[in-house]
Amino acid sequence: MINFNLFVLPFFLGLIYVVIAIGKSWYQWIKALPAIDKVKFMAGIRHPRQVLSALKEVFLESLIHRRMWKRNPLLGYMHMSFALGWFLLIVLGNIESRFYSGVHLNAPYYPIFLKFFIHDKLVIFFEIFSVPGFFRFLMDFLLLFVLSGLVLAVIKRQKSRWFGMKRTTAYQLTDLVALTCLWLIFPMRLLAESFTAGYYGSGGGFMTQPLGNLLVRIMPLPDDLVAYAMWWGYSLALGIFFITLPFSRYMHIPTEVLLIFFRHFGIQPKKWYSSISDIEVQACSRCGVCIDVCQLSDAGIHDSQAVYFIRGVRDKYVPQVISRKCLVCGRCQEACPVGISTDSLRLIKRRELVSGQASDFSFLNTENNPSLQAEVVYFSGCMSHLTPTIIRAMKGIMDQAGISYLHLDEDRSVCCGRPLMIAGKDRQAHDLVEFNKNLIRSTRAKILVTSCPICYRVFKEEYNLPIRIQHHTQFILDLVKTGKIPLQGFFKKVAYHDPCDLGRGSGVYEAPRELISKIADLVPVSKDANNAMCCGGSLGIFEASQQQRNAMTAGALDILLQGQPDIIATGCPLCKKTFEKQSPVEVKDIAELVYEALPKPAYYSASGQSRPAVSFADELI
Amino acid sequence: MINFGYKIMRDESIDLDRNDMRIAEYLKLHEPSIKLCIGCGSCTATCSTGHFTDFNIRQVHTFIRRGEIKRVKKEIQRCMFCGKCQLVCPRGVNLRNVILTINRAIEQIG
Numbered sequence: 001m002i003n004f005n006l007f008v009l010p011f012f013l014g015l016i017y018v019v020i021a022i023g024k025s026w027y028q029w030i031k032a033l034p035a036i037d038k039v040k041f042m043a044g045i046r047h048p049r050q051v052l053s054a055l056k057e058v059f060l061e062s063l064i065h066r067r068m069w070k071r072n073p074l075l076g077y078m079h080m081s082f083a084l085g086w087f088l089l090i091v092l093g094n095i096e097s098r099f100y101s102g103v104h105l106n107a108p109y110y111p112i113f114l115k116f117f118i119h120d121k122l123v124i125f126f127e128i129f130s131v132p133g134f135f136r137f138l139m140d141f142l143l144l145f146v147l148s149g150l151v152l153a154v155i156k157r158q159k160s161r162w163f164g165m166k167r168t169t170a171y172q173l174t175d176l177v178a179l180t181c182l183w184l185i186f187p188m189r190l191l192a193e194s195f196t197a198g199y200y201g202s203g204g205g206f207m208t209q210p211l212g213n214l215l216v217r218i219m220p221l222p223d224d225l226v227a228y229a230m231w232w233g234y235s236l237a238l239g240i241f242f243i244t245l246p247f248s249r250y251m252h253i254p255t256e257v258l259l260i261f262f263r264h265f266g267i268q269p270k271k272w273y274s275s276i277s278d279i280e281v282q283a284c285s286r287c288g289v290c291i292d293v294c295q296l297s298d299a300g301i302h303d304s305q306a307v308y309f310i311r312g313v314r315d316k317y318v319p320q321v322i323s324r325k326c327l328v329c330g331r332c333q334e335a336c337p338v339g340i341s342t343d344s345l346r347l348i349k350r351r352e353l354v355s356g357q358a359s360d361f362s363f364l365n366t367e368n369n370p371s372l373q374a375e376v377v378y379f380s381g382c383m384s385h386l387t388p389t390i391i392r393a394m395k396g397i398m399d400q401a402g403i404s405y406l407h408l409d410e411d412r413s414v415c416c417g418r419p420l421m422i423a424g425k426d427r428q429a430h431d432l433v434e435f436n437k438n439l440i441r442s443t444r445a446k447i448l449v450t451s452c453p454i455c456y457r458v459f460k461e462e463y464n465l466p467i468r469i470q471h472h473t474q475f476i477l478d479l480v481k482t483g484k485i486p487l488q489g490f491f492k493k494v495a496y497h498d499p500c501d502l503g504r505g506s507g508v509y510e511a512p513r514e515l516i517s518k519i520a521d522l523v524p525v526s527k528d529a530n531n532a533m534c535c536g537g538s539l540g541i542f543e544a545s546q547q548q549r550n551a552m553t554a555g556a557l558d559i560l561l562q563g564q565p566d567i568i569a570t571g572c573p574l575c576k577k578t579f580e581k582q583s584p585v586e587v588k589d590i591a592e593l594v595y596e597a598l599p600k601p602a603y604y605s606a607s608g609q610s611r612p613a614v615s616f617a618d619e620l621i
Numbered sequence: 622m623i624n625f626g627y628k629i630m631r632d633e634s635i636d637l638d639r640n641d642m643r644i645a646e647y648l649k650l651h652e653p654s655i656k657l658c659i660g661c662g663s664c665t666a667t668c669s670t671g672h673f674t675d676f677n678i679r680q681v682h683t684f685i686r687r688g689e690i691k692r693v694k695k696e697i698q699r700c701m702f703c704g705k706c707q708l709v710c711p712r713g714v715n716l717r718n719v720i721l722t723i724n725r726a727i728e729q730i731g
Contacts, residue, residue, distance in 0.1 A: 357724040360698035363674045382669050382703040412672035415701040539704050546713025
């Protein structure tokens, strides 16, 4: 018997097309890598260890969907059943087909439509303990596994809430075609195999044989024709799916594999739109997890979440408004199961789209600055000037500890530059960065302390200063640990709010918590650390009205107030200022809490220097 | 000339019929919250740039409303974008986007 039939053509042509399309994309991406990354790539693929660890992650993420499981077991199962189930169907189907053809290399369509070609070679129905019987059982089991995921996927489309997701992604036409074909593939396979098994009375497994027998009994049309039509349908579904794959969200399947390899070879996204950004964009599976965590939904904004933004980038059209409508809080980046750097992508696009209007900061004159020097330099930041209690507390604490410090922006501050950068105006921010850098260098400081996480992050990431940079929570914790300031705790419940730029942005989670637990009772917050909410005051968003911001703030406050705290503590003047307007309880910066926890006499005399100033910088470093 | 400690003020007569209202219109269209402005000047009082220069965002807004856009172009470049103005605004004007929108308007009208 010739193992060929006309109906394999849609599948076969689709397969050839998709292999060429994916190969071409991969080749282009690798070719377009920046020179340094190309070297890394070539070194990486020659390194068996890196390749193996990448393969391990491909297995865990692309097939098992580990991060999805962590997020929600039901979602994890759904994705795993599709990916792992299909993968095993292909692999085991190939092995199975060798028993029948007797050769190692079959035409690619032979294993896919095996049951059509071999129905005459199967006589016995139930012989699970023989090798072919075992395979038939396994293949039916895997098909059932995939179909169970399919049922979940259909339910999820209708009732996403059952899957712990508020909403799911709205699709475009190509996605819809691909999705329909994908959903049809496995039911078609089930029907085709069942009808064939039913018609010949053998060849099916534990599921397809009984189903086939039943179908044959109730089907009024000639069974062999129906079976043949089903094989055509199965092949067409596969073929159309393959042809739409490069244009639809399912391109994420081959792209994510490459992305994982790139990561293991140490290739990182750049500040501009590079080949890696392109891969990240294509690796987005549009699962909608980012929509679910995005706080813009609280404010009734449903069109600019990471998934829609990335889709816009992919389709080469991002409306400026969409690029500006994002808190840049980083929650989606933390939640993304593919690990796409959504925030960096957003900033890349902002840089491209923002108006090129020059800035004129010629009024900043370095020569006018007093050449004061100190080992500890305190930079309160613009925002802290609106919350003078934080500055007072910091000064009080440093006086109490007897530290000689220099308050760099005591009466007027030059912005750190991040507000401009977050709008995409990196070039314009350059002058501010240079000015502040020179100013800080001129003080010969050893430690730079800042009260503002926004400044902290940009000092760390952009300033390249050869000194220790600390957020005030870290600095105060060092003072406490080295015994420079004694603390008297009080019995109050405190809920800690992680500022975006301090937590997700800079990875400072522990210092603030340690400090609070030293002076008060830290109550747990349901969404904290890297899943913490944004206060809603973010400098990252431009297209949000005050009412929309208030709605987001209210959402964040709800979470913080769940543990019924007496005080909401934070480490960011902007968060404090934002919460203060709406919070029913006191909102305090950690510096203020520590200041209150200082022993009383010092508390009253803190304005003056209570102890002789000594150099502590060396001790602390 | 002898410096008497004062000078004759520049002619400030404004012809609203002939002035260029394009930025004002663009701004009202793309950031409508500007219409909430009561001109209290809180933004200017807290302005980071204002501590170094005579930069005055309230005045810039006045220029825009009067259609004196030549002055706006120069002034707006000095904004450091820190966002303090927005935080103190009692009317909830989305000031950082106002600045961005003015920038775009200037770019568009050339």
